[in-house]
Amino acid sequence: MLFNLFKKDKEKKDNPNQPITLRIREVVRETPEAVTLYFEQPEPYLDYKPGQFLTIILHLDGKEQRRSYSLCTSPFVDPFPGITVKRLSGGLVSNYLNDHMHPGKKLSILPPMGNFVADYHSKHQYHYGMIAAGSGITPIMGLIKSILINEPESKVSLLYGNRREDQIIFYHALDELSKKYQGRLQIVHQLTQPGPQWKGAKGRIVKDNLENFITQLEKSGAADTRYFLCGPEGMMELAKGTLEETGVPNSRVVLEHFHLEKKEESTAEEITDTPITQPVTVFLEGQAYTFDVSPDKTILEAGLEEEIDMPYSCQSGLCTACRGRLISGEVHMDEDAGLSENEIQDGYILCCSSRPKGGEIKINIE
DSSP states (O other): OOOSSHHHHHHHHHOTTSOEEEEEEEEEEEETTEEEEEEOOOSSOOOOOTTOEEEEEEEETTEEEEEEEEBOOOTTTOSSOEEEEEOOTTOHHHHHHHHHOOTTOEEEEEEEEOSOOOOOOTTOOEEEEEEEEGGGHHHHHHHHHHHHHHOTTOEEEEEEEESSGGGOTTHHHHHHHHHHTTTTEEEEEEESSOOTTOOSEESOOOHHHHHHHHHHHHTSOOSEEEEEEEEEHHHHHHHHHHHHHHTOOGGGEEEEEEEOOOOOOOOHHHHOSSOOOEEEEEEETTEEEEEEEOTTSOHHHHHHHTTOOOOOSSSSSSSOTTEEEEEEEEEEESOOTTSOHHHHHTTEEETTTEEEEEEEEEEEEO
16 A cells, blocks of 8 residues: 555555554653554555554564554544554553654554444434443544534534543543534543542443433434444443344444453364364465364464465454455354354354364355
């Protein structure tokens, strides 16, 4: 995407697994635990949609590390793309990005990916309900900016949960937006450990909060409503369930699984009746690759060990960069949150979380 020649530019776009390089323009400390990295625009401009993410590739302690971070910016508003990274306890990459970034430093990334996006039209008269917690606000920030500038007849309501005031990412930026778009942007901050001066909502985001929030949107008189959810898995499941109970169809709900608690690893016996190493054939860019996959490996892990350039990003079943269609055989997916029900029915799998289960396994990676 960054090459000058058209042919190379096309090759880059056609290969989402091909890294590109971005230079940091500015580092902004959002909270004591979160930092936003703004990048210089490459030539040609980085083509992304609000709500998508970038995958950062670092080499730390002698190993390649990949982590995905949502873009917090909007190409309709912000001149420079940016990601926000929240420090995690024991997080190798998040801590490194919080502590060692500075203007001028270059980072290797994968091109923007993700389906946590919206379609904008100046004639829309929607009411968007944004439900976020913690760093789940990151992709939603880009969506809010884009909606407000592209859809003058649409409104946005945000329910945003945090622990304390000093942990509210984009607090001042959100306040400025609510003043600029008075009457079109409503923000409800919910804190679980507020200070003595806090006058806003207190406690966790629970079912009662969600029911009130959703009911108000559904009665707002908007031509239609749309919901975007991003945050911890528990909150996401609660919000999704409450929307279903309220009668909101899934077609109007978009989820970004920002973080999933690690599930217990499946045992070999759960995956197959005969826990043995099995051959797997992967069709990638017109080539067929056959390699063995042991029960303790995912198909992606085994493929990478064979130095096959299989696409991947998060390796946690969320980003779908490693998506492929299962042509034959059976696999067991440890995690499938990144796939829609229709994709699963159509035979798509995630190689980063799939293990051989039986039959002659063949996978086409498009």
